[in-house]
Amino acid sequence: MEETPRNSQTTRAILQLRELILNGELKPGERVPELGIVERLGVSRTPVRLALARLQEEGLVDCLSTGGFVVREFSEADIIDAIDLRGALEGMAARRCAERRLSRADLAEVRDCLGSLDSLVRRPALSMDDFSDYIRLNDRFHGLLVELSNSPVIQRSIERMLHMPFSQPGAFVLVQSELPESREILFIAQDHHRSIVEAIEAFEPGRAEMLAREHSRLARRNLQVVLKSQRHLQRLRGSSLIRLAEDA
Amino acid sequence: MEETPRNSQTTRAILQLRELILNGELKPGERVPELGIVERLGVSRTPVRLALARLQEEGLVDCLSTGGFVVREFSEADIIDAIDLRGALEGMAARRCAERRLSRADLAEVRDCLGSLDSLVRRPALSMDDFSDYIRLNDRFHGLLVELSNSPVIQRSIERMLHMPFSQPGAFVLVQSELPESREILFIAQDHHRSIVEAIEAFEPGRAEMLAREHSRLARRNLQVVLKSQRHLQRLRGSSLIRLAEDA
DNA sequence: AGATGGATAATTGCATGCAATCACATATTC
């Protein structure tokens, strides 16, 4: 998933800096001082600088015209767009999967993942760990579709998106798990998964694409719920980056 | 269009390095030596390094596991995917435009651009300069749709795509201009433009998206033509990066 | 002759120094 398998220092800086921002230790609009980060991370300015450039590409920070960077802020519209974008890209990936003949092994892997999700969703009650497992499996499912699209260009594009907060497939699952209708949503999501695989196996590219897109609307729905409740918002990773629409 | 309006040195390195690669002065698979670039560009290693990181994000170079970078090679499938991706993203942008009520001024600007393209395409004969103008206007039209989508997320995403070779809207126009059916293609493209604006004005998001997508298929068609003829290929910017499918 | 090993040269990743720029606070003037 990480596109720089290269060794440490710069990579370390990227990961830790991302954590710092997503955990809200750097607030939106706040300038990110190189030296301050150097102190916190214990690496020199060069990798920090590299990391900042990278995070700018990812969209977590904006660069000031005067030089330096600030933590970016995300509006509700931004998040919706990010989700839509992921939907569109995953839609392309699903279409590609349906257009080409997946190998037996590939199909088996997808079906295996689908099966695991099935048995998980159907448990009588879901623990916290179960939800973690769900996120893991869900990520794997989405990752498989992208990988099996057999398109490095699409793959790269999606992987870049996934670095943005709130665009991961499982971004809202943990908070959603606290909703009363949580179970229902999982059923629907899993039905989407099943239908997508069905479309791929039946060589129905248009349907596969459409379903993948529609699937992403679940995230959008969850977003709306989360944004309405301060309690849920607190449990959302990266929530400190969200600018709530002030209704005056 | 350039997202780092910051002043020189690193920016210079990015631009010049991109030129070097696109002009074929660095061949695909070839390692890009930092010091060699330092000599050629007259800037120190630091900005060169920054530029390489950026070009990697853009997809022009790949980073070696051992360290350093190589010029990337593009297969026909890669280019098709890039074109499709642009189509999908511009489709989203067009949809967004149709979903919201564009201001009078915005609409006027789009119509103005459309009108300019119209009068250009309808000239009895097209000179080389006319084709340059067409590319400029065409870029402007596509840029307007993206800008008026009013979505920074989508906008950023597309701008990043446009750094990849062969994904610019006008990438194939210059070579296409040498084809006998060139005129016909321009008419069709312009009809797409017209229909997209029509859909936007009529608040038909689905239709706007579909048309924008279909519009990108023209580039795909042009690609196929170009790839079949060595003569056309030579006139394509960045053609040195293409790995032709060897049919043995 | 081909393959394996080792030494040397080259290249990269990182840290740091330096100069230029920018931000901020104080002082000054209207």
Added chain:
DNA sequence: GAATATGTGATTGCATGCAATTATCCATCT
């Protein structure tokens, strides 16, 4: 008292030095 000017401290962008890793070439061995 408010706004502008000025000076100082902080911060960034760039260049370069150093160490470690990697690639290359040649000699040696099977």
